Amino acid sequence: MRRLTFIILALATLLPSLAQAYDILILQSRRDPAYEDVLKGLRAGHNASQRVLVLSDYAEVDVVRIVREDRPRVILAVGDAALTATRNVRNTPVVAVMSLGINSHKRSHDNLTGVGMLAPPARYIAMFKAMKIRRVGVICNPAKSGWYLRLARQAAEAAGIELVVREVSAPRESIERLSTLAGKVDALWMLPDSTAVTRGTVEAYFRFGQEQNIPVVSFAASYLGLGAAAVLEIDLLAIGRQADAMVAEILRGTRRESMSLDFPKGITLKTNSSVLKRLRIAINEDDSPLQ
Template identity: 60%
Template sequence: MRRLLLVIIALATLLPSLAQAYEVLVLQSSHNVGYEQALKGFRSDCNASQRVVVLSDYAEVDVVRIVREDRPRLILAIGDAALAATRRITQTPVVAVMSLGIGTRANLTGITMFAPPEKYCNLFKQLKVHNVGVIHNPGKTGWYLDKAQKAAEKAGIKLNVRRVESPRETLAQLGSLAGKVDALWMFPDTTAVTRETAEAYFRFGQHQAVPVVSFAASYLGLGAAAAVDIDSTEMGRQAGDMANALLRGARIDEIPRQAPRGTKYRINQNVLGKLDINETTE
């Protein structure tokens, strides 16, 4: 009798959890194309069971409760909103992709949106520019600037750096670069580049007749001369590899955040033509 009672209790508690059991909780910020591509790439490399929650489909999502009840082994956060939703998750490892704000947390790793600076420096060399202006917020992209400085030094490029603490300062700092640079490097810095100030970069490039090199191909249509675009699908695959390693038992502190593997140059020939710059090879 006692055994029967134990069996009933075990079934009552385990059966529902067995029905919902999965290994990876995928938190996707929205249905944006880039996010969908990243998820596609992730799935192509990681065969673990998944539950996908698209945050934009709900008014409010209690991620902590989901994690407590479902107990996934890993969380894949796609996009900044998804990453922000995992802020209160401290035990479950989080792999973040397609996010600009991957900071330093004990349970957090992922693929940054910062392409290797060498890629940019290589592009600047092809554009035959030597003085490159950069505006950034040290609190957000200071680590990346350090890398960029080293890469630029190797490539014989001088970076004119301007620091901003708020988006409104961007315009003034841009003005201070006038006549001092022959290219502008647009960092993926959410303080230096906002929806309101992005236009100012391209105006600067137009007025100063210097190329603006951006981090996303979507800016080419607004006046950027070139961009080092990141392949979202490849980034998903890269995250899939990371997840596989974690699911195999690797500790998260053993897997540091990585730069994206798949990057590609995008060129706006019309802008380059207007700036009298010869075509570059991708």
């Protein structure tokens, strides 16, 4: 009888431990088709055990307690909400994807790595060069997009392109600042800056481009319908595969020393041929940003 009691207690203690043991804790901000595409790329690459936790399904999720109890070897945060939820996790490496604020989180988050949402500035500069653009207008909030702007300036200088920058601190300023670019730029570069580009100001960019008869280059294909001449769109599956490679390196222990952020590798150039034709702009194949 004593032996049976011991066996029962042992099983009750040990079985839950065995059930919660997994390699990857996937924190998903919400159920979103784009996130699912990313996860498809992730799951196609390895056979590691994982647990998926959709934060929007719960009123409140204590990620720190889950990590302490489940002890995953790596956390994959999909979306800004998931990344924010991991800000207090210090001992477990975090790979973030689909997060616009990944760069700001990186400053206070040493164990954070991941794939950004922005195409490398050099790609845009190369595209401007292919379009034979000399002056490019940019509106951005330095607090949010300063790091990206620095990279862009370096690339522009290298390519001989002048960036005419207007800084804003509030969305309403964007429209007024846009008007100051009239006649001073050959193209307008819409940065994925949540201050400069809002639902209220998006129309102003394209109206400006229409009024000034200059191309507007943006970052998402959805803007092509509003009048964008060309966009460099990221490939979600590619981001998933890129994150999967990071996770694999972490699991192997090879990436522990260099927890840096990567630009997305799968970049797709999409153009609005009608706009380009109306603006009589042709993109030189030799200078294609995808090369």
